[in-house]
Amino acid sequence: QVQLQESGPGLVKPSQTLSLTCTVSGGSVDNAGYYWSWIRQRPERGPEWIGYIYYTGSTSYKSSLKSRLMLSLDTSRNQFSLRLASVTAADTAVYYCVRTRIGVTEGNITTSFDLWGRGLLVSVSS
Amino acid sequence: DIQMTQSPSSLSASLGDSVTITCRTSHFISTYLNWYQQRPGEAPKLLIYAASTLQSGASSRFSGNGSGTEFVLTIRDLRPEDFATYYCQDSYGALHFGPGTKLQIK
Numbered sequence: 001q002v003q004l005q006e007s008g009p010g011l012v013k014p015s016q017t018l019s020l021t022c023t024v025s026g027g028s029v030d031n032a033g034y035y036w037s038w039i040r041q042r043p044e045r046g047p048e049w050i051g052y053i054y055y056t057g058s059t060s061y062k063s064s065l066k067s068r069l070m071l072s073l074d075t076s077r078n079q080f081s082l083r084l085a086s087v088t089a090a091d092t093a094v095y096y097c098v099r100t101r102i103g104v105t106e107g108n109i110t111t112s113f114d115l116w117g118r119g120l121l122v123s124v125s126s
Numbered sequence: 127d128i129q130m131t132q133s134p135s136s137l138s139a140s141l142g143d144s145v146t147i148t149c150r151t152s153h154f155i156s157t158y159l160n161w162y163q164q165r166p167g168e169a170p171k172l173l174i175y176a177a178s179t180l181q182s183g184a185s186s187r188f189s190g191n192g193s194g195t196e197f198v199l200t201i202r203d204l205r206p207e208d209f210a211t212y213y214c215q216d217s218y219g220a221l222h223f224g225p226g227t228k229l230q231i232k
Contacts, residue, residue, distance in 0.1 A: 014198075024129065044223050046223045046224065046226045047162075047170055047215075047223045048223065049220075049221040049222070049223070057135055062220070065218070096169055103175065103176070103217075105156070105157055105158055105176045105217070105218070106156055106157065108156075108158070108218055110158050110175075110176065110218045111218075111219070112160050112175040112181075112217055113160070113162070113170070113172060113215070113216050113219065114171055114172045114181065116169035116170060116171070117169065118169060119169055124232040
């Protein structure tokens with residue numbers, strides 16, 4: 001079955017760039033039926049969608065993170081990645097990579113986060 | 127930006143009980159609403175999409191209802207594995223999650 005696995009450093013210094021990679025196994029990132037999302041969850045808070053990328057390379061980002069965020073996709077490695085620049089302590093969170101199913105509800109494209117990685121805790125601290 | 131609220135923020139119930147969690151949105155979102163369950167130390171899990179459609183593999187003891195700005199998640203016949211935190215989520219637009227409802231065993 002399809003599985004997602006996050007990888008990257010667990011500690012990043014303030015003002016540096018956080019880089020994470022998600023490896024997808026048992027399925028393909030160039031499946032037209034899915035976006036590939038990053039979601040984070042700060043301590044004692046609800047999940048927060050950060051952004052997604054489609055197999056065509058098109059992206060959608062949370063508006064408040066747009067200036068610092070870049071998502072990319074590597075179909076040859078079946079991976080997608082996140083780069084978040086100029087991090088602060090407020091970026092400390094568990095970061096999840098998530099398969100995002102594209103659906104149609106009442107004629108509009110909707111999404112649901114149907115398969116999650118186990119999550120990776122990233123702390124921002126000097 | 128859409129605001130999402132959930133009530134109650136926490137509740138206690140006994141095994142075998144039925145409970146209801148409500149999600150309200152500041153804007154009309156038709157049936158563009160998903161529900162997730164998150165157990166401690168685990169990633170969230172999709173339960174319901176499009177307000178009332180049960181995700182494949184989710185227990186039929188879960189049901190969702192509502193449209194517009196008010197949505198309800200009902201859990202029947204509570205089992206030990208149901209004690210978790212539940213989140214609603216806007217599935218069209220900014221994809222916001224609600225603040226969560228923590229269901230605890232009485």
